[in-house]
Amino acid sequence: MQFLLKNKIIIISSSVIILLVVAFFYFKIAIQSVQIISNPDTANIILTEEFISENSANVSENVQIKKLDSSQKEIIGKQEAYNFELVDKHEFKTGDTIVGILRNRGFELSEAIALSNAINPIIPVKLIQIGDQIEIYRSEKDRSYKIILITEGARLAVIKEKGVYKADLIREPAKLNYVYKEFIIDDNFYESSIRNDIPDSILNKAIELHSKNINFSRDIRVGTKSKLYYTNNQSFKKGENGKFELLYSSLSSKIINEEFFLYQTTDEKKNYYDQDGIGAGGMKIISPLRRLIETSKYGMRIHPVSGEEKMHYGIDYAAELNAPIFAIADGVVDFIGVKGDFGNYIRLSHANNVKSAYAHLNKFSENLIKGSLVNQTDIIGYAGQTGLSTGVHLHFEIIVNEKRINPNKFDEEIDNYFLNDLELTGFYIEREKIRDDIRKLEQKITYQ
Numbered sequence: 001m002q003f004l005l006k007n008k009i010i011i012i013s014s015s016v017i018i019l020l021v022v023a024f025f026y027f028k029i030a031i032q033s034v035q036i037i038s039n040p041d042t043a044n045i046i047l048t049e050e051f052i053s054e055n056s057a058n059v060s061e062n063v064q065i066k067k068l069d070s071s072q073k074e075i076i077g078k079q080e081a082y083n084f085e086l087v088d089k090h091e092f093k094t095g096d097t098i099v100g101i102l103r104n105r106g107f108e109l110s111e112a113i114a115l116s117n118a119i120n121p122i123i124p125v126k127l128i129q130i131g132d133q134i135e136i137y138r139s140e141k142d143r144s145y146k147i148i149l150i151t152e153g154a155r156l157a158v159i160k161e162k163g164v165y166k167a168d169l170i171r172e173p174a175k176l177n178y179v180y181k182e183f184i185i186d187d188n189f190y191e192s193s194i195r196n197d198i199p200d201s202i203l204n205k206a207i208e209l210h211s212k213n214i215n216f217s218r219d220i221r222v223g224t225k226s227k228l229y230y231t232n233n234q235s236f237k238k239g240e241n242g243k244f245e246l247l248y249s250s251l252s253s254k255i256i257n258e259e260f261f262l263y264q265t266t267d268e269k270k271n272y273y274d275q276d277g278i279g280a281g282g283m284k285i286i287s288p289l290r291r292l293i294e295t296s297k298y299g300m301r302i303h304p305v306s307g308e309e310k311m312h313y314g315i316d317y318a319a320e321l322n323a324p325i326f327a328i329a330d331g332v333v334d335f336i337g338v339k340g341d342f343g344n345y346i347r348l349s350h351a352n353n354v355k356s357a358y359a360h361l362n363k364f365s366e367n368l369i370k371g372s373l374v375n376q377t378d379i380i381g382y383a384g385q386t387g388l389s390t391g392v393h394l395h396f397e398i399i400v401n402e403k404r405i406n407p408n409k410f411d412e413e414i415d416n417y418f419l420n421d422l423e424l425t426g427f428y429i430e431r432e433k434i435r436d437d438i439r440k441l442e443q444k445i446t447y448q
């Protein structure tokens, strides 16, 4: 009987504890979400891509430093609130118009109309629905303002700049933390990263970037230093996908020193580039012949010999007999010999699941066999007209992921990206900004 009573007490008291824990978390979450709305520091943060790149240096202003064990350092920098402060918010009801709402809040009629007109091309004002919202922000400094229109599917910001109204779609306001971590690898990169609480997606991205040039089992020795700088989007509640974004990764030791930077070019494309501005994962190929004169395009065509309409899976280039044919990139000989209508045919296998094939050759370079290593620019054979061919020419193919693609579209197919001069200048500025952020954060660690 006493036992039963004891059990009852245990059951009741543990139920009470569970209820308290659940209630605690419930209210904690509830309080937090209220804070996000009411806290002026977070409510008016409008983070556009541009804003993030312009303000990433702000992390040094307001940082929390967590002291961890000696090989591991972490700083969480919180970004500053935007200059604009939310002064008014309105939810659309039946009969509301943007002009009317703005007029009621003291905007001149002409100003209200101009703002409404600026919104219209992006979000037609006719499509604004009940429940959509408009927010008015003002800047303390110069009394300039910003209007944000929030519909179910989009957020649009309008500002007046030098008398011109500018409207742009923006992202959800994100609460971004900038996180910087550095650690010494004490066994291997993977294990050391896990021990240092690097999020999986950041670790995988860093491995993907560095593994192109660095052999992780051979080149990463104990004592190699890893530096990772990334954003942690606090607005993400569930799941990690997209929560973290790697801004910078470096691995350095006596034998290696490699940095990668996230950079957004003017055409809104974000990619990683090494310290010299060369795209990560990029692959530069050269021409297979000294002079390229296309005689037959990639695509559907009437076959010159059989007369049938057929898909042409490569490009034909005019060539003189025995014109040297070059390996377009470093690779391994994958096939060498006679291959049906292709005659003398050689295929090379390159990095990134890319292959290149050369047909109708008169002869191959001596000493090449299946499995031979070739370097870019090596002569692999000489043009001819073996197989089914009307004259001397090179039939050239590029195969990406087992698919024969249009060789002229190679850069697009494999997401090759190179920066033009203007973009390169922008990249160098961004690179120094990120390095500067990191230097400041490192100083914070040192003087702690």
Ligand SMILES: [Zn+2]
Pocket: 296, 312, 314, 315, 316, 394, 395, 396
């Ligand atoms: Zn051809």
